[in-house]
Amino acid sequence: MTTFETNALEINDLNKNYPGFSLNHLNLTLPSGCILGLIGENGAGKTTTIKLILDIIKKDSGSIRILGRDCTSATTILKEEIGVVLDEVGFQECLTPLQIGRIMKDIFRNWDPSLYDQYLQKFNLPNKKEFGKFSKGMKMKLGIAVALSHHPKLLILDEATSGLDPVMRDEILDIFNDFTRDESHAILISSHIVSDLEKICDYVAFLHKGNLVLFEEKDRLLEKYGIIQCTEEQLQELNQSAVIGVKYSSYNVEAVVLRDQIPEGFKVHPISIEDLFIFMIKGVH
Numbered sequence: 001m002t003t004f005e006t007n008a009l010e011i012n013d014l015n016k017n018y019p020g021f022s023l024n025h026l027n028l029t030l031p032s033g034c035i036l037g038l039i040g041e042n043g044a045g046k047t048t049t050i051k052l053i054l055d056i057i058k059k060d061s062g063s064i065r066i067l068g069r070d071c072t073s074a075t076t077i078l079k080e081e082i083g084v085v086l087d088e089v090g091f092q093e094c095l096t097p098l099q100i101g102r103i104m105k106d107i108f109r110n111w112d113p114s115l116y117d118q119y120l121q122k123f124n125l126p127n128k129k130e131f132g133k134f135s136k137g138m139k140m141k142l143g144i145a146v147a148l149s150h151h152p153k154l155l156i157l158d159e160a161t162s163g164l165d166p167v168m169r170d171e172i173l174d175i176f177n178d179f180t181r182d183e184s185h186a187i188l189i190s191s192h193i194v195s196d197l198e199k200i201c202d203y204v205a206f207l208h209k210g211n212l213v214l215f216e217e218k219d220r221l222l223e224k225y226g227i228i229q230c231t232e233e234q235l236q237e238l239n240q241s242a243v244i245g246v247k248y249s250s251y252n253v254e255a256v257v258l259r260d261q262i263p264e265g266f267k268v269h270p271i272s273i274e275d276l277f278i279f280m281i282k283g284v285h
């Protein structure tokens, strides 16, 4: 029987300081078999978090465990087990996918040439065209094909779907969903396209100015929060701890609220993750 860690990723009290920016006391857990979406505005700290996980930059303090191991002590083993796609996919410009496949065979013990071929075909990538002549979307697709073809347990994707057209994004999201059907697999994905994350994520984390504003199971979020439209007077009558964020317009007020603290008589509408993020971030300074 194959054994696997309950948590693919555990981040405890992680801190990193740059002049003018701090990632503060970050705590995140990604259970195996799940997809965690990292959402944040430009400069919120998403890439910094991912680089710390990958040990590309050094943390100031805190701990990161990946697949049950400390990320610095087991970096070599972990490279086999983590598939990574960063926002800039960097292969040598002169290499073709065919040549890249041959190189990867020497790098990864579990490299699967036939799986790689299948992805190249599925993604319509020309085998013999040089990487430097690929479009941004083609580069992303090649990065994803390489990341998946060495049978990783954890996929880490930083803005990896942003350069893709909607049809291809949809196909790739299906591939990610299939990937985590295996309970020993997990995905950490950051994206500006919140609607993509909403489709596939089991857990959602909001980062804002280096602080974790929210970390929750997606279904729980949608049960917990809702949106109401009311007058300013009605808003004032509510328990203010139930109000998470407010948007005023000339004719009414829209407020994100905790559903279980809203009196009967109010119609509470479902809220999208994107709106929840926007409302929450606007309320935090």
Ligand SMILES: Nc1ncnc2c1ncn2[C@@H]1O[C@H](COP(=O)(O)OP(=O)(O)OP(=O)(O)O)[C@@H](O)[C@H]1O
Pocket: 018, 019, 020, 021, 040, 041, 042, 043, 044, 045, 046, 047, 048, 049
């Ligand atoms: N090497 C560095 N030296 C100094 N500051 C840095 C460095 N790398 C990142 N930062 C700063 O850290 C902050 C967070 O950057 P990061 O790239 O993590 O944001 P992000 O959430 O990924 O943003 P985006 O969505 O724009 O990619 C920014 O203020 C950035 O200027």
